[in-house]
Amino acid sequence: MWVWFHKLGSPPYFYRFSTIVLPWLAVLTLILFSVGVVWGLYIAPSDYQQSETSRIMYVHVPASMFSMSIYMVMAMASAVTLIWRIKLADLVASASAPIGAAYTFIALITGSLWGRTMWGNTYWEWSDPRLMSELILFFLYLGYMALNSAYEDRRRAARAAAVLALVGVVNIPIIHYSVEWWTSLHQGSTTRGTQFAATIDPSMRYPLFVMMGAFAMLYAQLLLKYTRCLLLDGERNNAWVKEMVKQHAA
């Protein structure tokens, strides 16, 4: 396992590996999404309290769940970048950021649409701790991407952004707790999300799991694709890239 990881860290090997894996991932993602969407939106029963709007959870819950996990992946890859100076780890972190930001954005939009039916006529409720945490997470992603693109030298950008990602990951639990405390000051904070997912009926839980799988696979696929792009860009002066381009041209 360890040896395999080590091999995966070498750019040409990673490139070949991803070429093989990507089509399979694409098929898997497509299947999971088709099954999840049809099951969740048409077959599964609607929540008797919230009616049809509850179906938005099949997008909201996976998106918000992975928006946080992707930041963790980014932070771990950043730690690897700083400690072992593995180029590929930096690329994984850099490629994760826009995907994570997109997931966070989806979670924010769907959360506010879902919330609208529960809060009455407002699209945004400051007293919802989960939406607040998502919003701050979105800011963290934006800051990371801004710093990452501000440096012209790739190596320095990688290390500077890695420091920021680690600082961010230390802050996430603090942010989370502070937001919880803050919203508890206001009366009637609405709880949804994980708690909701844990108590729901199996007939709704299984399609939710399928959608979670779909979002995970989508992330894996986008991550591999984007990492490949960054890799080719970064290694464009290296022999194996030139060789490959020549082969493609022939």
Place this chain on the structure above:
Amino acid sequence: MSTPASPTSLETLNLRCERGDRTLFEGLNFQVAAGQLLQIEGANGSGKTTLLRTLCGLFESTAGNINWCGQSIHADPASYHAQLSYIGHLPGIKLELSPRENLAFSQGLRGQSISQNDLLNALDAIGLYGFEDTPCRHLSAGQRRRVALARLILDKSQLWILDEPFTALDRAGNQRLSELLAAHLLQGGLVVLTSHQPVILQDVAINRLALE
């Protein structure tokens, strides 16, 4: 600080540095022993400054090692830095402070207590007599460089790494710096420097290294 077992020397093993996409140099091997001066030559952009900064430990090489007295400089950076004086492109002096204050602070930061007498002597030796208490803001570029060079006298470190030390100096300043270098080498010091003009020192052989 423990005295190293190996003789005083600075050596690089297979050093390679990159900046952005470009490899500045690779496979660089050289050794500077006590009493030797190494002049690094090369066109603009050939990586002279990067090499000096790498030797200081400010820039991280992509491959290879730098050894000080047989030990990697990253093994014990504190004791390496205690024996190193670096003067870069920027003089590293505060314009708001006078030469006297600048030197007092830079010596204090290194953990050396210094008498006012030594301080004034150093400023005198580098040709700044009469300017001790003028804010550096009002000094010329050459005089500011002299303030930086006065640190060399006070630091008493073994290894000097100097980036274009002759820049902005007039003929008298040139002369003083040359004397300073010669004296340092005679006492068994080491010097690595870059310079566009030929460095001529009495009784001292100069090693040259060209970067392409």
Place this chain on the structure above:
Amino acid sequence: MRHALLILLKRDLLLAFRHPNDLVNPLIFFLIVVSLFPMGLKPDSQFLPMMGSAVIWVAALLASMLSLDNLFRSDMEDGTLEQIGLLPWPLSALVTIKVLVHWLVTGIPIVIMAPLLGMMFNIPPEGIRALMLTLLLGTPVLSLIGAIGVALTVSLRRGGVLVSLLVLPLYIPVLIFGAGSVWDASLGLAIRGPVLFMGAILVLALTLAPLAIAGALRISLE
């Protein structure tokens, strides 16, 4: 090493006092921003005391962040930062001193000015006490976190706005606990919990931020 740290403290304080404008400007900024908010409301607005704690905290946060810009920049530009990076002492200890100086010259004056501004907002005495206490605990955290952002961007030419993108989201917990405690205290509620939590954040920032600042500076020095 202690001697060297004291020298750095003395040097930075001396440099700060040689630029009295840079010392006073953040405080004037603080004052102006705080006074702007009531002007954006109706003169007799009953929201004033409610807003006070938030407005003063946000203004303190901005003043602290803007004044951080020069923390490493001038040292970077004249090469003294390079020399500091080559000292035989841990860089994290040296940067802690620099952050301490920043807090002494901006954080402390903000804490001292706050009660005056609190009274302008009709915050009750309990609230003002909480305001001073939370600012005292919170402003060092602002300086420490802000210094990470500044250290990460000091070698970039367009640092200014970028720093705020990096730093402001990280300031949010301090803002929430700080302003929230003042609000609670004004209502006569106990604020022991959030204040202790702010103390914990300060301890955490004091232990971890210097490492991050030193690491970031090494990258900027390359």
